[in-house]
Amino acid sequence: MISLNLLLMVYIGTVCVIMLFDLVIAKLNTDYMKKHGTQIPSIIKGIIDEKELKKI
Helix, strand or coil: CCCCCCCCCCHHHHHHHHHHHHHHHHHHHHHHHHHCCCCHHHHHCCCCHHHHHHCC
């Protein structure tokens, strides 16, 4: 039988890894948006209203 303490440690470790992964992804997204957030992709440049996009 597996010890309850081992299962608890595996669970806590898994939660910590998931939280760390989430923080890294959020940081990458924030850095990308600071760098490129004001640019309109060329693929939608004529489709979307630039004034409305700036409000968002």
